[in-house]
Amino acid sequence: MVVIAVENPAADIISGRIFVRAGGRWERRDQAGLSYLLSAVLTKGTDKLSSLEIAERIESVGASLGTDASTDYFLLSLKTVAADFPEILELAAQLLRSPSFPEAEVELERRLALQDIRSQQEQPFTIAFDQLRQAMYQQHPYALSTLGTEASMSSLYRGDLQRYHQTYFRPDNIVVSIAGRVAPEEAIDLVNQAFGDWQSPPLPLTGLDLPKITPNPTWMATAQETQQSIVMVGYQSPSVRNPDYAAMKLINTYLGNGLSSRLFVELREKLGLAYEVSAFYPTRLDASQFVAYMGTAPENTAIALSGLRKEVERLCNTKLSVDELQAAKNKLLGQYALGKQTNAQIAQVYGWYETIGLGIEFDSRFNVEVADVTAEMAQEVACRYFIEPYVSLVGPSAAINTVS
Known part of the structure; x- marks a missing residue:
């Protein structure tokens, strides 16, 4: 133990x-x-x-x-x-x-x-x-x-x-x-x-033989007579043990974290497309996923999907500016520091890193890796993962059937 x-x-x-x-x-x-x-x-x-x-x-x-x-x-x-x-x-x-x-x-x-x-x-x-x-x-x-x-x-x-x-x-x-x-x-x-008196069994623990995750981007749609459409795009993304992890966390912060994020500003504030819009990139032992989503009026389903893809995939063609990169780093590292204020948060972070085999030293290493991300590195990571998305739509049939 x-x-x-x-x-x-x-x-x-x-x-x-x-x-x-x-x-x-x-x-x-x-x-x-x-x-x-x-x-x-x-x-x-x-x-x-x-x-x-x-x-x-x-x-x-x-x-x-x-x-x-x-x-x-x-x-x-x-x-x-x-x-x-x-x-x-x-x-x-x-x-x-x-x-x-x-x-x-x-x-x-x-x-x-x-x-x-x-x-x-x-x-x-x-x-x-x-x-x-x-x-x-x-x-x-x-x-x-x-x-x-x-x-x-x-x-x-x-x-x-x-x-x-x-x-x-x-x-x-x-x-x-x-x-x-x-x-x-x-x-x-x-x-x-x-x-102290709890003894481990003599045989070593073996995990499941997990199947390989094979990328196969597809489109999925479920008709539901709701007042808004849910538009979602997903991209296969690196695990927490992948060298690209810090750069992808930074990209996620830039695109979908908070009211100043790129998706919120461009798609909700400027274009008025979204009731809600955000992105998430969960920390995973195996291959993770980057997901961007929007709740929008049914008549805007097609343009919402186009807007999400455009904002995510543009990072492969357009480098972050010096100010954009630094703002994303400040936000990510600031939120990370605030997430370790209480005893419960400290115990959670250290225990989690040890459990997944990274060790508690990853707490310091993560800060360094984020700080070291350059605009060129972020662009390379975006090009590596933001290729062809999985697309998931839920909304009125008249709205989602027009999207192709």
């Missing part, structure tokens, strides 16, 4: 992030949503404590403890005043090591997850993103949301959770990241007390 401890005496608070190398990327397609369901029931009982007893322990000291399932990791988060941290860390260890997965709780959370899946199937943005993601990633786990599908979630049961837990929840697959009013040596001692 890897332990990261950062002392920050500014406030009498300690935050912990316990990462498990699990999540959607480690799920078979027919079991998509397994990590999400496990996160929902992990806190509902152990072999010694009931759901009510767990809640009482947390609430009696005013602490917070929660779980989350992401594409590339499973997470247990905790936060307490310093005096109560040993008790809550011990509770977290019980939850991670010996959850009981009560049958009634599993069934309840499965039904709630199915309701969420059905609800999302009615939301235009979710429909557009789901069909884009499935086209881009095909049989790779990234093709599906952390909730999975209605079919996969319906087929999950308590035994599936137990087997998944036995496979991935082991000390050599866990990173514990702690930040707050605690000396590093003391933090490590507390982790030893809570987890």
Whole structure:
């Protein structure tokens, strides 16, 4: 087990992030949503404590403890005043090591997850993103949301959770990241007390044999009688471990981050095309995606698509000016610094980097790599990835059928 401890005496608070190398990327397609369901029931009982007893322990000291399932990791988060941290860390260890997965709780959370899946199937943005993601990633786990599908979630049961837990929840697959009013040596001692007798199985952990992601840009359209069209373009993009990662993060900031971004200014402010317009480039272990999207009036669907593609792909032909490049760097690095103000944020960043194999030193290296990006480098990266997009449209049939 890897332990990261950062002392920050500014406030009498300690935050912990316990990462498990699990999540959607480690799920078979027919079991998509397994990590999400496990996160929902992990806190509902152990072999010694009931759901009510767990809640009482947390609430009696005013602490917070929660779980989350992401594409590339499973997470247990905790936060307490310093005096109560040993008790809550011990509770977290019980939850991670010996959850009981009560049958009634599993069934309840499965039904709630199915309701969420059905609800999302009615939301235009979710429909557009789901069909884009499935086209881009095909049989790779990234093709599906952390909730999975209605079919996969319906087929999950308590035994599936137990087997998944036995496979991935082991000390050599866990990173514990702690930040707050605690000396590093003391933090490590507390982790030893809570987890020290937990032994890893003798056999090494092996992941899934993931399919190769083969680019095949396509157009997808779903007719839905809505008041606006969702127009979305997606481009295969580098993983966090790719040398192009920092430059792509900078491009994403320039194009789609905030009210001063290029997409917002050009397509919403100047042309009045967009109800909303933005872009995102998620950090991923495997190949990621750059996605630009717009909500627009149905009669503007075709011109909105043309505008999105023009603004993204122009970066291959037009270098960023000195001012544009510096403004994007200032915004990206400023937001990155603001994202590490609290103990919880510090524990999250360091734990995440260690979990994906980059190490905590990537925190400093990322700043340097962003600062070193030149206009020429940004243009080269844009030309490498912004070639032919996947296109996803959702809106009235009369609007999307006219787009070609």
